[in-house]
Amino acid sequence: MIELYYSPGAASLVVHWLLLDMGVPHRLRRLDLASQEQKRAEYLAINPRGVVPTLCVDGAPIYESGAIIMHLADAYPQAGLAPQPGTLERARYYQWIVHLANALMPPFRHWYYPTEAAGEAASEAAQRSAAAAIETEFSRIDAHLAKGGPYLLGEAPSAADFLLTMLMRWSRNLPRPATQWPHLARLAELMKARPSFRQLYAIEGLTEWS
Ligand SMILES: N[C@@H](CCC(=O)N[C@@H](CS)C(=O)NCC(=O)O)C(=O)O
Structure with missing residues (x-):
């Protein structure tokens, strides 16, 4: 199960967009940045800086949008959005x-x-x-x-x-x-x-x- 913690238009946008583009099933977890939901203890436990995005893959959190998109493009190679490793x-x-x-x-x-x-x-x-x-x-x-x-x-x-x-x-x-x-x-x-x-x-x- 893939879950994305996001806020509209924020740095989570690139992850959400890639998931949609590659047709990867996922569940969205919206955080309201204005009310500081990203700074609550339960979210800080998976993203210590308290920022979006966080992607949870089978419950395991990954943060930093650049790292997440590199992982997703590798995990779904049929989308052809990452060149072959070693080249x-x-x-x-x-x-x-x-x-x-x-x-x-x-x-x-x-x-x-x-x-x-x-x-x-x-x-x-x-x-x-x-x-x-x-x-x-x-x-x-x-x-x-x-x-x-x-x-x-x-x-x-x-x-x-x-x-x-x-x-x-x-x-x-x-x-x-x-x-x-x-x-x-x-x-x-x-x-x-x-x-x-x-x-x-x-x-x-x-x-x-x-
Ligand atoms: N380098 C991080 C940047 C994350 C980031 O700064 N996210 C902003 C939204 S664009 C955020 O969550 N801001 C809320 C806050 O700082 O409390 C990434 O690419 O994932």
Whole structure:
């Protein structure tokens, strides 16, 4: 039994989307972040940071969205969303997922939780520097796609593109959203055309960036 602890539009989105895209049966456990359900003792027991997502596989919890999607893409190889282990393609796939998790997720955290790093007084500066870091990264990724897209690994989509698309979605209300970069916009368009994206929106009740 696969269970996903999620909140609509949050970092759990990429896991939920992949489960739908690959047709994996699962049960959803919604957490209300506004009322801090993610900080309750019973959830902290499976996710010590108190964040979403957590995926429970037969009761065993896994956290970190990048790790979860890598696991799922391997566990369901028929979906063809992860290159063969030991290949150069696979190394690049790891590279992109780890890079997105390291270089883009932290500035997004600073954008959406601007007081977390240094309090209220520094929140504007935190958002400014977060937006700048995100823009720098979007420029680098767009340049990479220009050389050999339309996906991060070239011709075929992988789980890494699902993660990138979620991050692009998070930029929709930033001063410079991802879709202002042409190759990122193309990738977003391709990923949003997948039937699972509509399904995801319907289930999570999302409307923005549809
Ligand atoms: N690196 C983590 C990020 C998880 C994360 O920060 N989730 C946010 C939502 S996008 C969250 O649960 N926030 C609630 C909180 O921090 O209390 C992952 O990718 O799983």
